[in-house]
Each structure stands twice: as structure tokens, then as C-alpha cells.
Amino acid sequence: MAAGADARIEARDGGAVLAVSGRLDTATAARLWPRAPDPAVTAFDLAGLESVDSAGAVLLLAIAPEAELRGGSEPVRAVIERTRKALAAAPPPGPPPPYHPISSIGRATVGRLRDMQAGIGFLGEAIVTTLRVLTKPRLLRWSDVLRHLDEVGTRAFPLTLLLGFLIGVILAYQSSIPLRRFGAEVFVPNLVGISLLRELGPLLAGVVLAGRTGSAFAAELGTMTVNEEVDALKVMGIDATAMLVLPRLVAATISMPVLALLMNLAGLAGMTLIMGTLGYPWAAVESQLQQWLTLKDLVGGLFKAACFGLVIAGIGCRAGLSAGRGPRAVGDAATAAVVGGIVAIVAMDGVFAVLFFRLGI
Incomplete structure (x- = not known):
């Protein structure tokens, strides 16, 4: 529960449905994000959702990227669908690889060799x-x-x-x-x-x-x-x-x-x-x-x-x-x-x- 929005898990049709109501904007999404539900969500119930921005849409899709959209107004569904397509086209970067000294030395050596090769080519x-x-x-x-x-x-x-x-x-x-x-x-x-x-x-x-x-x-x-x-x-x-x-x-x-x-x-x-x-x-x-x-x-x-x-x-x-x-x-x-x-x-x-x-x- 957060000021301006309400999110709860309901068991329907043999699956978990996330019912969202209120206004899901950037401030609300920031407060809800640490308490995002853990169970696998199969659908979103958007009937009570008044408005949503890109941050709120990213929050919902981070919980269940392939979840079905149920109910909701046409503008709300359009924002979520556009955000889903944008995330699919340009997914967020993954975590950086762990630091390995030997790999780092190897990458630095290869980079220096390539720089030397480019310098020789320029000369x-x-x-x-x-x-x-x-x-x-x-x-x-x-x-x-x-x-x-x-x-x-x-x-x-x-x-x-x-x-x-x-x-x-x-x-x-x-x-x-x-x-x-x-x-x-x-x-x-x-x-x-x-x-x-x-x-x-x-x-x-x-x-x-x-x-x-x-x-x-x-x-x-x-x-x-x-x-x-x-x-x-x-x-x-x-x-x-x-x-x-x-x-x-x-x-x-x-x-x-x-x-x-x-x-x-x-x-x-x-x-x-x-x-x-x-x-x-x-x-x-x-x-x-x-x-x-x-x-x-x-x-x-x-x-x-x-x-x-x-x-x-x-x-x-x-x-x-x-x-x-x-x-x-x-x-x-x-x-x-x-x-x-x-x-x-x-x-x-x-x-x-x-x-x-x-x-x-």
C-alpha cells in the first residue's frame, strides 16, 4: 500500500492476479518498488487503475513482463504496451561482470596490442x-x-x-x-x-x-x-x-x-x-x-x-x-x-x- 495507489495479489483462474488501483506514477512506483510481490503473476487487473506513467509501467513489467492485461482504460493499456515494446527493443543493461585480475590483464594487453597495431597502420x-x-x-x-x-x-x-x-x-x-x-x-x-x-x-x-x-x-x-x-x-x-x-x-x-x-x-x-x-x-x-x-x-x-x-x-x-x-x-x-x-x-x-x-x- 502506498499513497495514491494500491496493489494486492489475488488468486483467480488458477493463477496469481495483481490488482492495481489508484494513480501509479513515479513517486508511487518508487515507494512500491521495494515491496514488489514475489509470487509469479500471470495477469494484471487494471480496472481500478486511474492513470499510469512510464515508471509505473516499468514497475509492473518488472514484476511480470509477459502478464496479461485485464480491464483498465485504453490510455492506461496503451502506456503499458508501449513500455513493454520499448523494453523488449532495448532491454536494460545487465550487471557488470565480476572482476577477475587475469582477465583484466589480458584485456589490457590485447587493448595495448591493438593500439600498437593501429599506430603502426597510421605510420x-x-x-x-x-x-x-x-x-x-x-x-x-x-x-x-x-x-x-x-x-x-x-x-x-x-x-x-x-x-x-x-x-x-x-x-x-x-x-x-x-x-x-x-x-x-x-x-x-x-x-x-x-x-x-x-x-x-x-x-x-x-x-x-x-x-x-x-x-x-x-x-x-x-x-x-x-x-x-x-x-x-x-x-x-x-x-x-x-x-x-x-x-x-x-x-x-x-x-x-x-x-x-x-x-x-x-x-x-x-x-x-x-x-x-x-x-x-x-x-x-x-x-x-x-x-x-x-x-x-x-x-x-x-x-x-x-x-x-x-x-x-x-x-x-x-x-x-x-x-x-x-x-x-x-x-x-x-x-x-x-x-x-x-x-x-x-x-x-x-x-x-x-x-x-x-x-x-
């Missing part, structure tokens, strides 16, 4: 498309390349200069503290200059590119994937890789050495400012930089920056094109692009460090 498709463009340059949309050069490079100049200047200031201050104990503050430009040109300049520029541009690539392409625009391009016979991916790869590869160079120059400017406050003129700083820095350091750092840009753009594009269809797809793609890009450039930087050490560069 192969990008290489094939690049070779096609080399033979047919008209396939590359140069207007898109220029637009992405502006987005990736020109608009990132202020942020890159600011971060580079601050990094130079921080490195100069922090390195001067231990070197002061030995009266070797004059070697601060050597330490900061080599660190920026060989490692920190390309690496920090790559982090800026991954956070600013890699996520933008993933979000843009992810939105196109969710809206099925990429599928529409494929249906029309347009190479989506040549149209969407290749211009971004070219723009990021060209822009990254420029961003790394700006990061280096801004860092050296910040270091020079701090050396001036410590009592060292520009002539002393210039002398140390010319003595210890070589063109090999600069070229090696710019080469790494170009590789970082290519990898970051590729990871961002792949994350966007492999986005799902749900409401969180674009956000997940952007997150995967940023995390994957940063992890990839750090791992690549370690590989380059070992390689340059072995080659004596």
Missing part, C-alpha cells in the same frame, strides 16, 4: 601518403600548410619567448649558487648555453608544442571524427591523410626548429641579464659563449626539435582520427595527444642523448 599510411605527395605535389594543400604554420609557429612566438627568458633567468640564478663557492661564476654562460642549445631548448619547445598544438590537432580532428566528417571524405574518395594529416606534419616539422631557436635566444638573453646583475659585462659573457658553444651544438638541437615536431604532430593527428563516438571522445583524444607527445619527446631525447654520446657529437 605506414602517413609514409605512403608522403611518398605519393613527393611524386604528385599537387596533392598537398599548401594553403592549409601556411595556415597551420601560422597556428603552430607564429602564434606560439610570445609564449616561447616568455618561457625561454624565464628559463634562462632560473638557470643562471640556480647555477651561480654552487659555482660561487669555487669562484667560478664566470662559467655560468657555458653551463646555461650548452644546456639550452643541446637539451632544454628543443625539449621545452616540444612541451609547448605538445600542450598547445598537439591537443589542438587532436581536438580538431576528433571533432571531425565524431561528426563523421572524416568518413564523409573517405566516401567521396578524398585521401583524408593527405588532406588533414600531412599539412599538419609539415607545419609542425618546419615550425619546431624555429621555436627551439627562439627558446635558445630568449634563454641566453635572460642569462645575460642575470650575469649583468652579478657584475659580469656582456663582453665576458660573449667570450665564454664563443669559446664553448659550437655550431654542432646548435645544429644537433635543431635537428632534435624537427624530429620532436614531427612526432608530436603525428601523435596528435592519430589521437584525433582514432577518437570514439561518445561525448568524452574529443577530450580523451586531446588528453592522449598531450600525454603521448610529452612522453614520446622525453623518450626520444634519451635516445638522442645516447646516440650523440656514442657518436661523439
